Each structure stands twice: as C-alpha cells, then as structure tokens.
Amino acid sequence: MRAADFDFALPPERIAQHPARPRDAARLLQVGGAGWQDRQVRDLPGLLRAGDILVANDTRVIPAQLEGRRGAARVGITLDRPLADGTWHALARNARRLRPGDTVDFAAPLVARVERRDPDGGVALRFNLEGEAFTAALRATGALALPPYIARPDGPGPQDAQDYQTIFAAREGAVAAPTAGLHFTPALLAGLEAAGVRRVTLTLHVGAGTFLPLREENIDAHRLHAERGEVSAGVAAAVNAARAAGGRIVAVGTTTLRLLESATDESGTLRPFAGETDIFIRPGHRFRSAELLMSNFHLPRSTLFMLVCAFAGTERMRAAYAHAIASGYRFYSYGDATLLERA
Incomplete structure (x- = not known):
C-alpha cells in the first residue's frame, strides 16, 4: 500500500479553529453497513445499547x-x-x-x-x-503543543488550556489531546449512564510523533514513535465481563483503540498492560477488541486515517469523508466526530 492511496482534498475552511459549544453539539457522522447518517454527538446515548461499555483515554495534556x-x-x-x-x-x-x-x-x-x-x-x-x-x-x-493546523499566531490562549483537555483527563503525560474525548460533557455522560452504557478509562499518553508527517510512500516502511500506556486489571476485567454478557466495546478515539489492540490477546481477552506500544494499524489488520469506534476526522495521508480505513473499510471511509466535506463537517482536533461500525 502507498500513502497516495489515503490522500484526499480538504478545503482549508473545513479545518476547525475552535470547538463546538457546547461540546456535544458537534456533528456526528454515523458510518455502518447501511451507509451513513448525519447526527449530533448528543445523540450518542440513543445509538448505543444497554450493556455496551465505553472505553476512553484519561491522559491529561501537559504544556510540552x-x-x-x-x-x-x-x-x-x-x-x-x-x-x-x-x-x-x-x-x-x-x-x-x-x-x-x-x-x-x-x-x-x-x-x-x-x-x-x-x-x-x-x-x-x-x-x-x-x-x-x-x-x-x-x-x-x-505551552500547549497545539497542532500546527490550529492557527494561533500569538500562541495558545487561556481558552485553549480548557478546550484542549477532555472531561476524562486525569493522568498527566500527553503532548496532544485524545481528541474524540473532547466532545463529552457532563450531560452526555449522564445520558449514557441512564441508557445503561458502562464507562471505564485506560491511559495512553499521546506523544509528539502524532504530529509527524508520513515520510515513506510505502506505508509498510513507516514506524510510529512509541507511546506509554496502561490498562489496569480492573478495567480489563470490566471490559471482558461486558463482552461476555453480549455488550459491545466502544473505543473513544484512535489512541484508545491502539492500546486496546495492543493489550488484547488472540482470543479477544483484554489483558492488563503497562509499557510502551508502537502499534501501526493499517488495512489488513485483524481487530480483536472494539466493535465501535468514535473518532474525529483525520488528515489525508495520515496514519490515523489509515487506522479508520482499517477499522471501517477504505472505500467506505473515502466515501464517508467525501460526504462530510461536501456537507460542511468540521475536521481535525476541534472538529466534528464519527461513529464507526467495524467492517
């Protein structure tokens, strides 16, 4: 596979410079076997089922x-x-x-x-x-290491210090925010709890390598920087119990999914984990963990766009992104979200 296979044209005006307010008012593109549906993030409790388990990343961004x-x-x-x-x-x-x-x-x-x-x-x-x-x-x-596509000529401001942390942020160590988590609000979490959706957190400290461009045209030659992660025994037990009872694992963000895949064995059992992972997920990867992935919209030719293509199908994601661009969805860290069903 070549990086050019994951390229697409994105008008600059589609790149979000500020988040939606309130955060759960952001748009949500639901992508599954039947195509896609235009929704809002606040619709999430109605899109999940009682017994599902939401897994989020509780890393906290440091002024790196x-x-x-x-x-x-x-x-x-x-x-x-x-x-x-x-x-x-x-x-x-x-x-x-x-x-x-x-x-x-x-x-x-x-x-x-x-x-x-x-x-x-x-x-x-x-x-x-x-x-x-x-x-x-x-x-x-x-100072916060905001992504280069968020224009701040005078540097990040006080509002960014709030906007660039998720509601789950607890453990300091990330250079960049796990951006899918930025959409959650207390009202949304209360709605998910009322719908019978469980919630746990793991930790993957997002590193500076997330901003590095893909330099190899042959993507199999690319190597990701390692990132530190931890899955506690209690979280592993809760996720395994939910799956055994018929619930679906819903990964909030690509960082969460990468750690779940690193810590899940061939039988589909999530194991406690503490260490570094440099897993590079691209089409051809056999997923063992999540059934659903909530994620923001990613850069063309990026390893994260390759990951969502691996999860939901390359042609399906290319078509969904084309729809999102034509429909005015907002892209990248402060932008809108997707809810992807595993292909």
Whole structure:
C-alpha cells in the first residue's frame, strides 16, 4: 500500500479553529453497513445499547512546548515521553545542532543536558528538576503543543488550556489531546449512564510523533514513535465481563483503540498492560477488541486515517469523508466526530 492511496482534498475552511459549544453539539457522522447518517454527538446515548461499555483515554495534556537557549542559539523543544533512565525523549527544532553534553537553558530554574541523539531524530534530555518541582516548572514555562493546523499566531490562549483537555483527563503525560474525548460533557455522560452504557478509562499518553508527517510512500516502511500506556486489571476485567454478557466495546478515539489492540490477546481477552506500544494499524489488520469506534476526522495521508480505513473499510471511509466535506463537517482536533461500525 502507498500513502497516495489515503490522500484526499480538504478545503482549508473545513479545518476547525475552535470547538463546538457546547461540546456535544458537534456533528456526528454515523458510518455502518447501511451507509451513513448525519447526527449530533448528543445523540450518542440513543445509538448505543444497554450493556455496551465505553472505553476512553484519561491522559491529561501537559504544556510540552519549551523555548530555550544553547548559548546564544534559540532552541525549540517538544517533550515526547519520559524514558526508563530518567531522561525525556524530545523533538527539537534544529536538532542537528544539539550534541551530547550541550546544556539548554529554559526559563529559570529549568535546565536540561543533552544526553544523546536518538536514531529517530529526537534527543534525550536530562532535566535538573524532578517530580513536583519539574511539573511546577513545566506549568510555569511550557505551552500547549497545539497542532500546527490550529492557527494561533500569538500562541495558545487561556481558552485553549480548557478546550484542549477532555472531561476524562486525569493522568498527566500527553503532548496532544485524545481528541474524540473532547466532545463529552457532563450531560452526555449522564445520558449514557441512564441508557445503561458502562464507562471505564485506560491511559495512553499521546506523544509528539502524532504530529509527524508520513515520510515513506510505502506505508509498510513507516514506524510510529512509541507511546506509554496502561490498562489496569480492573478495567480489563470490566471490559471482558461486558463482552461476555453480549455488550459491545466502544473505543473513544484512535489512541484508545491502539492500546486496546495492543493489550488484547488472540482470543479477544483484554489483558492488563503497562509499557510502551508502537502499534501501526493499517488495512489488513485483524481487530480483536472494539466493535465501535468514535473518532474525529483525520488528515489525508495520515496514519490515523489509515487506522479508520482499517477499522471501517477504505472505500467506505473515502466515501464517508467525501460526504462530510461536501456537507460542511468540521475536521481535525476541534472538529466534528464519527461513529464507526467495524467492517
């Protein structure tokens, strides 16, 4: 397969710059065997069944974008994930200028030493602070790493700090929001509970690699950056029990689905999981976990568009996206949503 197989033309005015308000007023394109239906996110309780289980990602976005100096040179850093040796894997503008042993000074008191350059083009940074002191310094000096297609010439504002967190956000560590979760409101969660839909959360800390373009035309040559995830024993037991009772697993977002697929064995049993995953889901993948996927609209030629094509069928998704573009749906992180039935 080639990246060109997953290309489509998207008018720039279809890219959402702000979310719908209230959030569950966003449009929802339901895609299944009978074609598609135009709905709203707030219709979700009526589209699911009692006994279904909604699985969401509870990662919380950190202010991962930092500006520093190596001597007189300015350095832009986007934190990706902490590593087992205590360093942070990070992406850097002009990374080739950074060498092991270099010191990068951020706003006081935050300083980092470059430990090594990694084969993927990133760098490993060791900061002078740890724990709560590091978290406090990051909050004081860092900024949200909003996707480049959200135009903020002066940087993310206070409203973005609220808009770019999901209602499920609890565990700090993501560079980017799991955007399907951005549509949920207290009223929507109450409606789902009243409809008999259970809800659990797992954690996948979305990394900076989510913004990287697909550089290989042959998609089988592409490698995803690893991301940290955790599925607790209690969540695994709840999901397995719901499935055994005839309920469907509803994954909220591609991040949730990627972790479910990483932690589900060949028999379809979800296992507790704690570690990194770099699973790249594209057409041909045999799904073992979710029956339904709620997801935003994704970029052309992106690994996430490949994932939804794998889940719901490439031709079906190409047709559904063409309908969405013609019908004025809003795309990407702050845009509208889809509810996909597994092909």
